């Protein structure tokens with residue numbers, strides 16, 4: 111099996127566990143790393159090439175392109191379980207945090 115075949119199957123496996131909602135988000139319904147002893151319950155995870163990876167990052171990589179080194183994927187839809195690459199944008203950590211804070215403020219102010 112080539113890595114291309116592997117990638118296709120990985121993407122199938124990933125999309126199998128996603129459900130599209132009314133906002134067009136592809137919402138991950140599979141496993142999440144939190145719950146027991148892990149600090150983060152925010153993102154879904156999946157096995158890929160022998161490693162555990164974050165699902166939206168893998169979805170973006172398989173459907174679009176590699177995420178540039180040092181960049182994070184920001185959820186433009188603000189749904190952390192969404193894996194739709196149309197809703198993801200590679201940004202710096204500082205930009206990601208800045209947007210998250212802005213979104214929280216906007217939510218508070220209604």
Ligand SMILES: [Zn+2]
Pocket residue numbers: 134135136187188189192193194197
């Ligand atoms: Zn979304």
